[in-house]
Amino acid sequence: MAKLPKKDELMNYKYEVPPSDWMDTAVDIRPGTYCYGAKGKNLEAVNFPNARDWSPVDEDWHLPDNWQEIFLNGMAERLDKYRSFRLFMDVCVRCGACADKCHFYMGSGDPKNMPVLRGELLRSVYRRYFTTSGKLLGRIAGARDLTEDVLKELWFYFYQCTECRRCSVFCPYGIDQAEITIMGRELFNLLGLNTDWISGPVANCYMKGNHVGLEPQTILSNIEFMMDDLEDITGKRIEPRFNKKGAEILFVAPSGDLFADPGIYTCMGYLMLFEQLGLDYTMSTYASEGGNFGFFTSNEMAKRLNAKIYAEAKRLGVKWILGGECGHMWRVVNQYMDTWNGPADFLEVPVSPITGTKFENARSTKMVHIAEFTADLIYHNKLKLDPSRNDHLRITFHDSCNTSRGMGIMEEPRYIIKNVCNNFFEMPEETIREKTLCCGSGSGLNAGENMEVRLRGGFPRANAVKYVQDKHGVNVLANICAIDRAAMPSLMDYWVPGVQVMGVHELVGNALIMDGEKERTLNLRGEPLPGKGGEDDV
Amino acid sequence: MYNGGKIIAGLIIFAAIITSPFLLNIGKADEAPQPSLDTPAINQMSEKKCVESAEFMRTGHMQMLNDWRDQVVRNGDTVYVSNSGQEYEMSLENSCLKCHSNKQEFCDSCHTYAQVDPYCWDCHTDTKGAGQ
């Protein structure tokens, strides 16, 4: 990981523009601002073209000789396949409403991080090769040649977009830079220009079933460790089930929750809940990833990774699928999965075996979000909860970009939090729900080497957290996203020290009163619960 | 998903709206009105001329009447000297309508055609009482 820059260095920017026109302003790819180039072997693992080791800072990117042809043909193909792409190339009026909505622009002041200009980087190429005016008039029509410098600039800024869709909320025509970024990244992948942080997890997920590359025995031993801890905390031994045929429900979580702090605490929460309910569920080591870094690579790659979930549900003969807390996973499940790999006619419309609620909203895809599932349980009084165990926590909730703007799951997690905690505070209205600010690390940007960009991109979110920290003493940032759980801690430590990052089901796990459990003196992190340990701490 | 049907339906509606001026006028042979000069007063004139030239009056009469009103009401000045040096009383009813006593065939024919609704007639009436 690169050395962290100083705060005042990061904050030393203004919302100003350079003296030279953006077409004449060269891109500066410097350490801290980019992710390492993909390794050839990872691209080969998924049969991607032009696989090679490369580095963005090299003068020579070792592009294939006909790289322009590949790029432009790829563009033509995608213009014909995606109405969104063609439309968004044509109809932008450059009103600038999106400009200061992007967290990367808000945190860096770099005008090419304004969504409108990020889009123009590619639109200028589109005009040059796909419109009459651009072919005839060139630069005065806003067109420019596709040179290597232009390619590098495109690459640099399209890997400084987290596909969060915030710009699209404010655009009067709904132009979604995420769509443009997705197309751009598809084109880069035709040239072998992926990043290491995305291509590695993709190869892992393809071969081993999950991004972090956990092999089946490792998943089991990781879970084993968690269950040991849980036994200490609750006095109960939980035996999660894997690859079990004939179970009612297949549970798929983002693999981050099986892997590292603080995701594992969220995972403990899931499993405690299932145990308490006596749910007939299984997890899978093959489909052990809900997230999808293929989505940050190409539509095809995303589909190839996502296919495992339905395939495994079919093989195991489950009735329906339950999904864990993850952001882009739910964008994919909600908007893509059924289209790619459906119809899931071998599954049944999901019904909660505890409350009998039929999840009509998932009647085709047959996959339910765990926040929907748990909110339903609480609403029907099926859980015994002791929110006072979370009394030392002062909580705010961060809506993840994908679940808020690509799905709309906003009330369910809030309902859960309000039932398992007593101290809940909203961040300012302009920074939550559909206007939520990104963590700055989504869409495969949560690497270590680009920490400066992540800190800048996460600054607006962190600044809103700081606001509630100052005002209400908030010390927990709750979320329903594995990338948030992975990325936010370092962001909080840097910008808002003293704020912990927790999945909603960690809070559930803490408050959940399990049958036959011992008196809780520790939270899921193994820390003493204030006021519960017989000691006089407050 | 293409939604081709919806797009084509939308385009047909759009094309219909854009060409509606053409469609609404199919089969209509429209002619511009010819304001009638056939009134007893005009017929008696040896030299048929208005206070100013017809070309000027055609584009400028509304402005002239507006000026007349201001002159009379605000300055008490009632005499208009035309370009040719002739003097007229600045009065819609006593000057204009004296000759053009056929408001309907003269004034209204063009006003209706061009969809102009002058507020002159909110107060003034034509002398024959044919207006209001």
Place this chain on the structure above:
Amino acid sequence: MKIWSSLLAVIALVFIAWVGAGVLHLSTFFGIVLPYLALIIFLAGFLLRVIKWGKSPVPFCIPTTCGQQESLPWIKPNKIENPTTTWGVIWRMILEITLFRSLFRNTATEKHDGNLAIGSAKWLWFGSLLFHWSMLVIIIRHLRFFTEPVPVLIQGLEFMDSFLQIGIPLLYMTDVFIVLALSYLFLRRVAIPKVKYISQAADYFPLLLLLGVAISGILMRYFFRVDVVGVKELAMGLVTFRPVFSAEIGPIFYIHLTLVSCLFAYFPWSKLMHAGGIFMSPTRNLANNSRMVRHVNPWNYAVKTHTYDEYEEEFRDKMKKVGLPLEGEG
């Protein structure tokens, strides 16, 4: 450069019309040929562009959801901002198209030392709305030249637009609004550095052209008067395919008409096509119901996956060791 070339282009158009119609008296070309040509280009170009968009499918259901989803019966969904039904989508589109719902959300971000402040910013919304509605009223009002008798609806609109009864001919409020709104939209492009930075000639030109249209129209109505009956006669002649010139019409009319014709002809090849584009935008015109009803991608194709059997083959021993159930025996 981008501003000056746009301004120059508009001035050149004015000059051409003035010389052509006013000095050379090419009234047939500027009064008949050009308007017909412009309308044909506009209509054909518009239709072709939309058809081109329509030929690209919408492979995925990608609405931008701006409110609570429909999930559990006791959670109130936002039926318009996160629609699941066609009616919801229709309402969403009506709000977008008539009231610029998304632009109304606009905020401005300011940086004060180490903190960001996000405040409300409605001027862009107001200016755009004022311009577009004025434009619509003005276009409808112009139908008085193309209809005989003039429909009551248009008479009513005309009455309301001029009800302040200022001046002779009566001042239209929309004439004032459109000039103010266009001036605002132009000035913000010039005066706000970041907006200037993203602006292209293709942004200045239409604004200046529209300003030219509005100003020439205002000059014609209030200052250099023309024979309105002659204008209507020409207009009616055009729409009945019997165009005639019965009266001499002043050059300002031809300047106005030429600028309007250029606007029409320019429209389909420019960003002005956002007018058609907004109806087609997949982030707005789709229902968020892709978990309820399967959205079909017409070019969906089979892909190579890493199957469970391949996976088990690779990890069989390890799986066996930890007691995971297996399909095949190793």
